[in-house]
Amino acid sequence: MQVDRKRIGMDDILGARLVAEGDTQGEPDFNPLRKDFDILSQGQSQVTSIVNGKISQSRQWTLQLAPLREGKLEIPPISVGQDQSQAVAVEVAADDQSASGDAPKPLFLKAEVGAINPYVQQVVDYRVKLYFRQEPQRAVLSEPRAEGATIEQYGEDRGYDEYVDGQLYRVIERRFQVVPQRSGPLRIQGPRLEAMIPDPNRARRDPFADLDEAFGGRLFQSFPQIPGVTHPGRRVVERAQDVEIEVRAQPPGSGTPWLPATSVQLSDEWSPSPPTFRVGEPVTRTLTLTAKGATAAQLPDLDLGNIQGAQVYPDQPKSEDMMAGPEPAAVKTFKVALVPTRAGPLTLPEIRLPWWDTAADTQRVVVAPARTVQVASAPGGVQSPYSPAAPPPQAVPAEPPEPADAPAARPAEPEAAGVPADRQTSAGWWPWLALALGVGWLLTLGWWLWERRGRRAVAGERPRVEPRLAERDSGALRATLQSLKQACLANEPRAARGALIDWARQRWPEDPPAGLEGIAARLGHEAIADCLREIDRVIYAPPGTGWDGAAAWAELEPMLKAAGRPGRTPEDQAIPDLYPQV
Numbered sequence: 001m002q003v004d005r006k007r008i009g010m011d012d013i014l015g016a017r018l019v020a021e022g023d024t025q026g027e028p029d030f031n032p033l034r035k036d037f038d039i040l041s042q043g044q045s046q047v048t049s050i051v052n053g054k055i056s057q058s059r060q061w062t063l064q065l066a067p068l069r070e071g072k073l074e075i076p077p078i079s080v081g082q083d084q085s086q087a088v089a090v091e092v093a094a095d096d097q098s099a100s101g102d103a104p105k106p107l108f109l110k111a112e113v114g115a116i117n118p119y120v121q122q123v124v125d126y127r128v129k130l131y132f133r134q135e136p137q138r139a140v141l142s143e144p145r146a147e148g149a150t151i152e153q154y155g156e157d158r159g160y161d162e163y164v165d166g167q168l169y170r171v172i173e174r175r176f177q178v179v180p181q182r183s184g185p186l187r188i189q190g191p192r193l194e195a196m197i198p199d200p201n202r203a204r205r206d207p208f209a210d211l212d213e214a215f216g217g218r219l220f221q222s223f224p225q226i227p228g229v230t231h232p233g234r235r236v237v238e239r240a241q242d243v244e245i246e247v248r249a250q251p252p253g254s255g256t257p258w259l260p261a262t263s264v265q266l267s268d269e270w271s272p273s274p275p276t277f278r279v280g281e282p283v284t285r286t287l288t289l290t291a292k293g294a295t296a297a298q299l300p301d302l303d304l305g306n307i308q309g310a311q312v313y314p315d316q317p318k319s320e321d322m323m324a325g326p327e328p329a330a331v332k333t334f335k336v337a338l339v340p341t342r343a344g345p346l347t348l349p350e351i352r353l354p355w356w357d358t359a360a361d362t363q364r365v366v367v368a369p370a371r372t373v374q375v376a377s378a379p380g381g382v383q384s385p386y387s388p389a390a391p392p393p394q395a396v397p398a399e400p401p402e403p404a405d406a407p408a409a410r411p412a413e414p415e416a417a418g419v420p421a422d423r424q425t426s427a428g429w430w431p432w433l434a435l436a437l438g439v440g441w442l443l444t445l446g447w448w449l450w451e452r453r454g455r456r457a458v459a460g461e462r463p464r465v466e467p468r469l470a471e472r473d474s475g476a477l478r479a480t481l482q483s484l485k486q487a488c489l490a491n492e493p494r495a496a497r498g499a500l501i502d503w504a505r506q507r508w509p510e511d512p513p514a515g516l517e518g519i520a521a522r523l524g525h526e527a528i529a530d531c532l533r534e535i536d537r538v539i540y541a542p543p544g545t546g547w548d549g550a551a552a553w554a555e556l557e558p559m560l561k562a563a564g565r566p567g568r569t570p571e572d573q574a575i576p577d578l579y580p581q582v
Contacts, residue, residue: 001075001085009093011236013040014065018078018085021058026081028061036073037065038142038192040237066192066237067092104167106197107132111144111190111240113178115358119248122260122358123293123328124178126151128191128240131162131169136195141174144240146188149180154323177328179295183249190240197236251356254363257300259355262293262327266353266366279340279378280515282313282540287334287351287368293358296321296330304336305349309375311533313337313540337540340375341517347372378518379511476506477564481557488553493538496549500532500556507564523559531555 004015014037018028033039041064048057059080067073067090075088107130114125126144144151158173180186250258271284289299296319304312315335322329340346350370357364480503487495497516504519505512513522516536520529531552538547 001078001088003075003088003090006089007091007093008067010067010070011238012067013235013237014067014090016063016065016075016088017060018063018080019058019060020080020083021056023057024059024081024083028078028080030061030063030078032076032078033063033065035076036068037075038068038237040064040066040194066194066239068239070094104133104165106134107136107193107195107236107238109190109193109238109240111188111243113188113243113245116245117248118180118245119260119356119358120180120183120250121258121298122180123295123298124180124245125327126176126178126188126243128174128176130172130174130193131164132172132197133167133169134198135170136193136197139193139195142192144176144178144188144191146178146186148182148184149178149186149188151176151178151188153177154321154328177295179298180245180247183247186245186247188243188245190242192240193238195236195238197234251363254356255354257354259291259294259298259300259353260358261291261298261355262357262359263291264294264353264355264364264366265290266351266368268368275373277338277340277346277373277375278514279343279375279521280513280517280519281378282337282339282515282536285336285338287336289332289334289353289366290329291331291355292325292329293327294330295328296332299330299332300353302334302351302353304334304351307338307346307348309340309342309344309346311339311341311536313339313537315540339515339517339536339540343375343377345372346375378514378521477503480506481560481564484556484560485553488549488556491547491549493535493547493549496552497535497539500535503560503564523563525559527555528559 002017002019005012008014020028030039030042043062044059045062046057046059048055050056070092073090073092075090077087078085110129110131112127112129114127115122118124128141128144130139130141143153153174153176155175158175160171160173162169162171178188267288267290269286269288271286275283277283287302289302291299299319301317304314313336315337317332317334319330319332322331348371351368352365353367354363354365356362480499484496484499484503487493487499500516500519504522508522513519516532517529520532523529534547535552538545
């Protein structure tokens with residue numbers, strides 16, 4: 001290993017070269033250099049020469065190194081294949097030893113932190129300030145580094161003027177957010193700046209002046225100036241000082257989730273606003289969590305609690321970092337659709353989120369209070385199915401008492417004169433049979449008349465009668481069912497929901513149900529209700545949730561077709577035959 005100098009300043013660049021002779025295999029590992037130096041650039045070349053017919057090859061690697069600290073540093077041995085270089089010692093002088101006199105520095109860096117004793121996972125404001133009197137050329141600023149923390153730049157660079165020791169400097173400020181991931185000491189290594197600055201000790205002769213003189217004119221006088229070429233400069237490397245902070249652990253009893261911040265707010269909005277709660281109609285609730293002094297990755301999910309009497313369909317939360325303010329801030333939005341399933345009071349439980357106030361160093365809680373709302377019935381919703389009172393049991397005519405002179409009950413009579421005994425006919429039971437049939441017929445007629453009057457009375461008491469479905473309406477229903485079938489087979493739940501609502505409006509035009517819950521209540525079948533709730537769940541579920549539309553259509557088709565057939569009112573039905581067919 002060869003170096004161009006063995007004594008440099010902290011703001012100087014050290015050139016190093018590693019040469020390997022012969023056909024060397026493998027690549028050198030320069031990672032040991034990173035202990036005391038930053039590798040600014042690295043190049044490689046291969047040279048082949050022929051001397052007296054003998055071919056020789058060599059490979060060389062050139063490096064530009066910036067020291068990380070002052071004092072006596074060592075470039076360790078570097079291995080290439082089976083060969084190894086020798087260690088090289090380099091002395092790095094302090095900045096004030098390499099400076100000329102008491103002249104102010106033309107360029108330097110400074111690092112600042114907003115908190116030196118933060119909590120674990122608390123966002124720490126870290127700022128790097130570049131001071132310069134003449135604008136540097138080709139300036140490159142690296143990132144700060146810290147083991148055990150995440151560092152991310154936020155916001156835009158800010159420029160302003162500032163006096164330092166009576167000298168006016170231009171300042172460029174860059175901000176970072178440091179989030180410690182563990183408690184204990186944390187050392188933040190300052191970033192490094194590489195730049196070209198004008199060197200007053202070097203001649204400023206224009207390299208094109210000789211060409212002008214050679215051609216006897218001023219051909220190149222107006223040639224544009226190229227920094228570092230037409231005005232020779234000096235390449236410098238400046239580094240901000242390292243900063244060490246002490247990270248505190250999470251306080252005992254602070255609860256979970258752990259959210260350190262300077263301010264936390266929770267807002268609650270509804271759509272539509274104000275909300276109207278009705279069975280089967282969805283209402284969207286939007287909860288917005290805003291935290292200052294925190295990042296979006298730190299914001300936890302909210303526990304919405306258990307809501308009885310409504311189907312809950314949460315959307316995927318959306319989080320965002322806000323970079324425009326004076327300090328880091330984050331917003332997380334939660335959207336949830338509520339579909340009431342029953343009329344009456346509906347209680348939305350309280351939502352609580354504990355957080356730690358880093359400004360006051362105390363625990364606080366942000367709350368969305370509980371509320372109870374009244375859910376209205378679906379428009380034109382079906383009441384409980386009417387069950388008419390059971391008719392009284394039909395009276396069964398008692399068997400008439402057997403006459404005393406019945407053949408089976410009296411002893412055999414002596415034969416009549418001139419007529420054999422086996423040819424005598426008993427005529428006593430025929431009148432009783434005719435009487436029993438007559439009484440049964442009268443009772444049947446009376447029971448039919450009584451039930452007919454009862455049905456008419458019940459029909460008059462009912463608040464609502466199902467509308468009669470005309471033949472012309474069944475055609476529109478079949479067209480709507482075809483649209484529903486296509487939506488189901490295409491696995492499009494939103495289109496299926498719209499087709500179902502259109503079908504219900506055509507089936508009950510005078511009193512259409514609202515939403516799928518209303519349709520399920522109107523049909524009155526639990527299996528269909530589960531199928532319709534599944535459609536609502538898929539619509540409001542996170543994107544990518546699967547739905548088997550073909551299976552849903554297989555369940556819906558027979559029930560909807562049966563409900564859509566043309567029907568007849570009770571008055572249109574024929575009166576049953578008065579005389580039963582025997």
